[in-house]
Amino acid sequence: MSDNPVSDPMALAAVAKRASKTGHPPIHLWNPPFCGDIDMEIRTDGTWFYQGSPIGRPEMVRLFASILKREGDAYFLVTPVEKVGIRVADAPFIAVDAELGPEITFTTNVGDIVTAGPDHPIEMRGSEDAPRPYLHVRNGLMARIDRKTFYRLAEVAVPDENGRMILHSGGTNFPLEP
Template identity: 75%
Template sequence: MGENTDKSVSDAAGIAAAAGRAAKDGPPPVHLWDPPFCGDLDMEIRADGTWFHEGTPIGRPEMVRLFASILKREGDDYFLVTPVEKVGIRVVDAPFVAVDAEIGADVVFITNVGDRVSAGAEHAIEMRGTPQEPRPYVHIRRGLWALIDRKTFYRLADAAMPDENGRMELHSGGTVFPLEP
């Protein structure tokens, strides 16, 4: 991410207020916004999905959901974006965690910030890591992924069926997802 520009970096409260105004009529269209970069904000999303601001966990779930709604990824960098400004933040692994799933004919994931997505062509399940330490993820939106937590992955593994080669796979949304890296 870039260095601070001549403009002062907005504080989290200002970003949250702008996000709240932008989100009044549904999810903000961050993919359409291309405001100027205003510097980096001292904000980090840790590997367990906890959001920190200036080294302190953000304890209000509604504030985390608001920030998550304006999160944008460009390449390997993450930004909070409003119609008029863009600030960089750090993401340790994936910005979200899939904390539950409804497993039926399709698999519907629920994230730690309240997103619900049905696994399929637009919301792929991807295995990373090694066979000894698999790391499962699901695509949430516009290049933003959620790490699938352990208990949810175990439930997926229980629902999976072996393919003709014995590899475990899951079917959802007309798509087949291997559950091995």
């Protein structure tokens, strides 16, 4: 690791750890200067890579996820003093499980717990033949709902007045069709 914070993700992780003692840090309040891109990527399966190697420590991934920010179609790791760009292949998170009941509460691969509703909608993308479900997690960051969880959602979906299959959570209906 170098002394240059742009090429040293450990420095970013240290700031994230200090800032996230009580949940997610207030990245919406941080507007530091852009310091460049780093060789970090979140792949379609939700695996985080640094310089071509997977980041194997779940704690480190959770720290980086806590300082992830989306601006338009670009993704950044943000601290109070710097902002560095990273690549995201699809959605930065994966919804890996759901508690089904009157409300649907999802768990992501980075430990976020999110209840679907008006502030956290379920959104269908893709085609009728290949639907891809997503969940809004926070601040424009999405989680793709994994296949096993989507199948569980489909089992509890009910038809609406037009025959479309929908889910209900948080006082909101979500169609299960693109």
